[in-house]
Amino acid sequence: MSLFLDAAWGKFTERAPVWMMRQAGRYLPEYRAIKEHLSFWEMCRTPEVACAITLQPVKRLGVDAAILFQDIMTPLPSMGIDIQFNPGPVIESPLRSSAQIEALRLSEKTEIAPFVAEAIKLIRQESPVPLIGFGGAPLTLATYLIQGGGSKDYAEFRQFLRYAPEAAHALLDKLTVLSIRYLSMQVEAGAQAIQLFDSWAGLHSAGMYAQFARPYNQRIFEALAVYKIPRIYIAVEAAHLYPEINQLNCEVVSIDWRLPIDQVRPQLAGKTIQGNLDPAILLAPKEVISTETKRVLREGLGGAHIFNLGHGIFRQTDPNHAKHMIETVKSFDRTKARELVLR
Amino acid sequence: MSLFLDAAWGKFTERAPVWMMRQAGRYLPEYRAIKEHLSFWEMCRTPEVACAITLQPVKRLGVDAAILFQDIMTPLPSMGIDIQFNPGPVIESPLRSSAQIEALRLSEKTEIAPFVAEAIKLIRQESPVPLIGFGGAPLTLATYLIQGGGSKDYAEFRQFLRYAPEAAHALLDKLTVLSIRYLSMQVEAGAQAIQLFDSWAGLHSAGMYAQFARPYNQRIFEALAVYKIPRIYIAVEAAHLYPEINQLNCEVVSIDWRLPIDQVRPQLAGKTIQGNLDPAILLAPKEVISTETKRVLREGLGGAHIFNLGHGIFRQTDPNHAKHMIETVKSFDRTKARELVLR
Numbered sequence: 001m002s003l004f005l006d007a008a009w010g011k012f013t014e015r016a017p018v019w020m021m022r023q024a025g026r027y028l029p030e031y032r033a034i035k036e037h038l039s040f041w042e043m044c045r046t047p048e049v050a051c052a053i054t055l056q057p058v059k060r061l062g063v064d065a066a067i068l069f070q071d072i073m074t075p076l077p078s079m080g081i082d083i084q085f086n087p088g089p090v091i092e093s094p095l096r097s098s099a100q101i102e103a104l105r106l107s108e109k110t111e112i113a114p115f116v117a118e119a120i121k122l123i124r125q126e127s128p129v130p131l132i133g134f135g136g137a138p139l140t141l142a143t144y145l146i147q148g149g150g151s152k153d154y155a156e157f158r159q160f161l162r163y164a165p166e167a168a169h170a171l172l173d174k175l176t177v178l179s180i181r182y183l184s185m186q187v188e189a190g191a192q193a194i195q196l197f198d199s200w201a202g203l204h205s206a207g208m209y210a211q212f213a214r215p216y217n218q219r220i221f222e223a224l225a226v227y228k229i230p231r232i233y234i235a236v237e238a239a240h241l242y243p244e245i246n247q248l249n250c251e252v253v254s255i256d257w258r259l260p261i262d263q264v265r266p267q268l269a270g271k272t273i274q275g276n277l278d279p280a281i282l283l284a285p286k287e288v289i290s291t292e293t294k295r296v297l298r299e300g301l302g303g304a305h306i307f308n309l310g311h312g313i314f315r316q317t318d319p320n321h322a323k324h325m326i327e328t329v330k331s332f333d334r335t336k337a338r339e340l341v342l343r
Numbered sequence: 344m345s346l347f348l349d350a351a352w353g354k355f356t357e358r359a360p361v362w363m364m365r366q367a368g369r370y371l372p373e374y375r376a377i378k379e380h381l382s383f384w385e386m387c388r389t390p391e392v393a394c395a396i397t398l399q400p401v402k403r404l405g406v407d408a409a410i411l412f413q414d415i416m417t418p419l420p421s422m423g424i425d426i427q428f429n430p431g432p433v434i435e436s437p438l439r440s441s442a443q444i445e446a447l448r449l450s451e452k453t454e455i456a457p458f459v460a461e462a463i464k465l466i467r468q469e470s471p472v473p474l475i476g477f478g479g480a481p482l483t484l485a486t487y488l489i490q491g492g493g494s495k496d497y498a499e500f501r502q503f504l505r506y507a508p509e510a511a512h513a514l515l516d517k518l519t520v521l522s523i524r525y526l527s528m529q530v531e532a533g534a535q536a537i538q539l540f541d542s543w544a545g546l547h548s549a550g551m552y553a554q555f556a557r558p559y560n561q562r563i564f565e566a567l568a569v570y571k572i573p574r575i576y577i578a579v580e581a582a583h584l585y586p587e588i589n590q591l592n593c594e595v596v597s598i599d600w601r602l603p604i605d606q607v608r609p610q611l612a613g614k615t616i617q618g619n620l621d622p623a624i625l626l627a628p629k630e631v632i633s634t635e636t637k638r639v640l641r642e643g644l645g646g647a648h649i650f651n652l653g654h655g656i657f658r659q660t661d662p663n664h665a666k667h668m669i670e671t672v673k674s675f676d677r678t679k680a681r682e683l684v685l686r
């Protein structure tokens with residue numbers, strides 16, 4: 001077992017494992033060097049490249065887990081959906097009718113994105129740390145597919161949920177089947193944990209989440225139970241949803257920076273907490289990074305803790321600042337700190 | 344007294360007063376007709392035009408309160424800051440240094456925006472309903488001034504708070520003085536309530552809010568206490584901040600749609616609750632609007648309630664849908680409904 005997997009399974013580890021959301025990305029010069037020559041889809045769809053990018057932060061920063069380099073959009077072209085990146089996802093024909101939703105194809109799990117299975121196998125051969133696979137939660141995927149891309153308020157999507165709830169449920173059902181197949185394939189190829197990204201869940205009321213998100217997320221987590229790998233859930237701006245999220249069958253919940261871990265932990269009983277340094281802190285001087293990193297570590301002492309950012313690392317981040325944070329985490333002895341706190 | 348003022352002062356009114364955030368705006372054809380000929384600043388700075396726009400939703404929809412047509416940026420040019428709208432605010436020279444902050448001018452209250460006083464006097468002559476004045480909270484104004492405009496994650500602003508907290512406090516202090524003068528002027532000209540918009544407060548952790556937002560908001564509310572008008576506070580995506588917001592000296596807190604009023608009310612003890620229909624619901628069929636409006640009204644029965652949207656009305660909204668919501672609110676007898684609930 002590894003520190004990361006131990007903590008994910010709920011163990012109080014002597015130090016917190018650490019990785020960063022979007023750790024394989026634009027803040028790294030070695031990533032930008034690859035990106036100069038390839039489109040985003042080419043990077044995702046070339047297993048050797050996806051493998052190399054996945055391992056960049058492992059090599060440079062010594063994080064305790066690797067996360068597959070892909071996008072939550074990766075499985076969607078298999079349904080017959082055209083997606084471009086500019087730089088956010090742009091859906092050529094946003095879904096707005098039942099006919100469009102019915103026409104979406106559901107491929108077998110080996111057909112959805114075979115290049116991902118290849119990338120995972122390559123990463124597993126090379127990676128010294130566990131590999132996290134991931135996918136988008138159905139509600140979040142539906143947000144993009146219906147809206148057509150990123151938006152400030154996702155008005156069209158929120159309208160669609162109210163105008164055509166049956167069509168929305170039909171789409172969410174298909175995306176759930178797709179996700180179960182896609183994520184099962186990742187685990188069978190070698191992923192050692194799965195993170196479900198529900199990036200836009202926080203936009204909705206608790207009541208809407210209970211209708212349009214929780215049941216689908218639950219089906220995915222239950223389908224993954226057979227693999228006995230830790231299941232991680234993340235939503236941002238989701239403090240109002242914690243009572244709902246607490247009902248999900250997953251081992252780990254990743255939280256953003258808005259509330260301290262010790263305040264959130266009682267609301268997520270029995271879960272490992274992942275998080276929650278504000279990524280903006282990595283843009284601050286190193287003294288601030290040390291202080292704030294230690295604060296988060298102390299707030300995490302109440303149980304199992306995987307150190308992470310509260311959201312993706314900013315592209316302006318100096319990699320040396322990220323490294324400073326990681327070294328601060330690694331030098332923090334949780335057993336000793338807990339004794340001092342309890343004394 | 345009016346229904347709106349009664350409810351704002353904490354009275355359980357027999358029906359809920361109703362108005363809508365951004366009720367004077369782009370969803371109204373009569374607003375778009377004016378906007379065709381004038382720039383946004385021209386509309387704000389011509390008292391007759393600002394008055395006419397303020398009264399458009401009062402005339403067409405029969406809302407129970409008018410809100411001044413201006414922008415939270417309105418008082419900032421008096422400090423020597425150049426702001427354009429495109430369509431969101433764009434700051435020609437974002438503030439990034441102490442020298443820039445020291446150079447900001449603080450004008451006397453009659454000099455900050457004399458056209459606003461003129462507009463308020465005109466509105467008071469014509470309006471059959473109370474007039475709400477407003478301003479941006481210091482943290483939210485600082486967000487734009489330092490970032491330079493709208494942003495997805497406000498990375499530069501969040502970095503500035505960590506790199507230069509003293510400079511940030513100096514700026515917040517100046518914006519607090521400005522706001523007290525600007526809002527006092529509005530009340531002296533005739534505004535019958537004041538709403539403080541803290542649109543970006545929800546971006547920050549509770550700890551950051553306690554340092555960079557609450558003390559400044561508190562100073563503004565305390566300075567306004569002499570006028571004996573109801574003071575309204577609004578932040579969005581702020582469920583994690585309710586314990587902080589509850590400490591503010593204001594009569595009304597406006598909440599977004601993320602949690603039902605009956606769940607939020609105990610966290611905001613003694614405050615009138617304003618809100619909280621999801622503005623996306625006005626894009627739905629009328630039956631959905633009736634159902635959801637009545638749900639919000641029932642959830643509001645636990646105390647004083649001003650019916651509103653959880654955030655600004657979408658520009659795609661059909662004015663007849665807004666009218667349908669308002670009529671639903673007006674036909675809902677709270678006294679009777681409460682008896683039925685208590686029985």
